[in-house]
Amino acid sequence: MIVECRDISKIYLYPKEHMGRYALRDVTISVEEKEFVCIIGPNGCGKSTLLHMIAGLEKPTQGRILVHGRPLNGPSPNRGVVFQEPSLFPWQSVLGNIGFGLKAQGVPRRDRDKISRHYLDLVGLRGFDHARPHELSGGMRQKAAIARTLALEPDILLMDEPFGSLDEQTKLRLDVELLNIWKEEKRTVIFVTHSIEEAILLADRIVLLTERPGTIQKQLILSMPRPRNLFDPGVSKIRQDLLEHLIPDCPTVNQGISEEA
Amino acid sequence: MKLWHLFQITPQRTQMEDPGLSHASDEFPVPPRKAEMFLRSTMIGVLSILLILVAWHLVALMVITLRQTPFPTPWEVLERFVRLLSGHPLYNKGIEEHLVMSLSRWGIGYLLSVITGLLVGMLLGAYRRLHSLLMPAIIVLQLIPGMAWIPIAMLLFGLGEETTIFIIFVTALPPIIIDTTAGIRMVPKIYIKVARMVGLRQGELFFRVLMPAALVPIINGLRIGFANGWRVLIAAEMIVGVSIGLGYSLIQARWSIDFEAALVCIVIICIFGLIMEKGLFALIEQRVMARQGLVKDVLT
Numbered sequence: 001m002i003v004e005c006r007d008i009s010k011i012y013l014y015p016k017e018h019m020g021r022y023a024l025r026d027v028t029i030s031v032e033e034k035e036f037v038c039i040i041g042p043n044g045c046g047k048s049t050l051l052h053m054i055a056g057l058e059k060p061t062q063g064r065i066l067v068h069g070r071p072l073n074g075p076s077p078n079r080g081v082v083f084q085e086p087s088l089f090p091w092q093s094v095l096g097n098i099g100f101g102l103k104a105q106g107v108p109r110r111d112r113d114k115i116s117r118h119y120l121d122l123v124g125l126r127g128f129d130h131a132r133p134h135e136l137s138g139g140m141r142q143k144a145a146i147a148r149t150l151a152l153e154p155d156i157l158l159m160d161e162p163f164g165s166l167d168e169q170t171k172l173r174l175d176v177e178l179l180n181i182w183k184e185e186k187r188t189v190i191f192v193t194h195s196i197e198e199a200i201l202l203a204d205r206i207v208l209l210t211e212r213p214g215t216i217q218k219q220l221i222l223s224m225p226r227p228r229n230l231f232d233p234g235v236s237k238i239r240q241d242l243l244e245h246l247i248p249d250c251p252t253v254n255q256g257i258s259e260e261a
Numbered sequence: 262m263k264l265w266h267l268f269q270i271t272p273q274r275t276q277m278e279d280p281g282l283s284h285a286s287d288e289f290p291v292p293p294r295k296a297e298m299f300l301r302s303t304m305i306g307v308l309s310i311l312l313i314l315v316a317w318h319l320v321a322l323m324v325i326t327l328r329q330t331p332f333p334t335p336w337e338v339l340e341r342f343v344r345l346l347s348g349h350p351l352y353n354k355g356i357e358e359h360l361v362m363s364l365s366r367w368g369i370g371y372l373l374s375v376i377t378g379l380l381v382g383m384l385l386g387a388y389r390r391l392h393s394l395l396m397p398a399i400i401v402l403q404l405i406p407g408m409a410w411i412p413i414a415m416l417l418f419g420l421g422e423e424t425t426i427f428i429i430f431v432t433a434l435p436p437i438i439i440d441t442t443a444g445i446r447m448v449p450k451i452y453i454k455v456a457r458m459v460g461l462r463q464g465e466l467f468f469r470v471l472m473p474a475a476l477v478p479i480i481n482g483l484r485i486g487f488a489n490g491w492r493v494l495i496a497a498e499m500i501v502g503v504s505i506g507l508g509y510s511l512i513q514a515r516w517s518i519d520f521e522a523a524l525v526c527i528v529i530i531c532i533f534g535l536i537m538e539k540g541l542f543a544l545i546e547q548r549v550m551a552r553q554g555l556v557k558d559v560l561t
Binding site: 057081086090104132 | 451452454455456457458459460461462465469470473474476549552553554
């Protein structure tokens, strides 16, 4: 067990309205070594909050998070995060961005550039070393951000809707590329998304959160081999199952899916 | 970022295509237009200076004909300028000695205010409590005109160099602090999260993330601080009782009714200000903004 969340809740306080609100309530999850876990749920269900808490960037209000059996103590390069919003530093080149974390850890220049180039190649951005973030397209920026996080060589990769703002075809293409990278350098991945398709393509296990306050509604283990075909009957069944859980009271969804199945 | 990087000229690229998606046939070469654009902006600059000279000349002619008093024309001032440059002394010193003295006073005062301003600005930007505690004082400081500091400066330092330097320091300081603070506070929180994630230490956070992220507002503060300091330098030299410097020459010229010399001093003050603004601040700002993609070279 590499990550364990025990009964964690997050409460946000709104002092002006004399009110506190649960963003996340009594969530217990454990993640195995090298497992690829997708967390899906509607907007505002606290899935990003959960990820940030595992990263150590936020503290749970109640409950405990253990990593490698030890309680969490702030962020660490061992738990690399790929953020949802554009997060590259505009004043640095792509290579400078990828090597930023390495520099912070005192890796000397030559090794830093070598490692950075390796990950630049891995995400398919060879030749863009000296480009500036603003010169890249949205998809390439996210790839560079992934390379920056991978360059930290973290045990655990935490991805917060990394392709959420991209168009459908770019998103699918990057999902496939991410799987290829993951095959080459197996790591524990916790991947937050609101896309059912994305979760089915990627995950060993899908964790479904309810609407706010987020609680675990269902967990689903996917044992089909990768790469997966979204139009495979088995996959369609899982899709329908997940959709019914996400939108239980929506008749059109149920009908549409059952016809397809 | 290192300073000399700002002066390197690299061709601007527009947004690049993902190598997997590139359509080579959509791209076509465009002839370089850098030289043409440079020429055009230089021409406009020259034109605007000419405009000022023409206006000056007209005012001079009007004063001479209507009020029957002498008023130095641009040409006369230029002649005098050349004569002063070729070694004629002005109030016992060469014109270049006056200039160098003024520059060094300004340089020391401004340097002190830049160092203090950046440090205080970064702290106020990073710590909210400190901000609520000290910012009102800085705002008040900003409202005090430079000349109002003269009595206080004289009480603190007597008459002389320290007094002038102090006045420059204290008038250049507030805009540097205010803009640095504002710049640091506007740094997107995501950059700080990234820094924490990769394990950057607190001290490095200031110099490796907060400062480069806030560079554009910081440059703006430095530039306003420069203008404040330069203006008050001349005024302070006129009053504080030093015996060398552009401000001193200016006030001496006024007492000895040597208006040509006074105008030469004013012209030098303008030229130096223009060099600093166009040759330094505007250039650095442009470079920084282009590197971060905040301005783009566009056709037409």
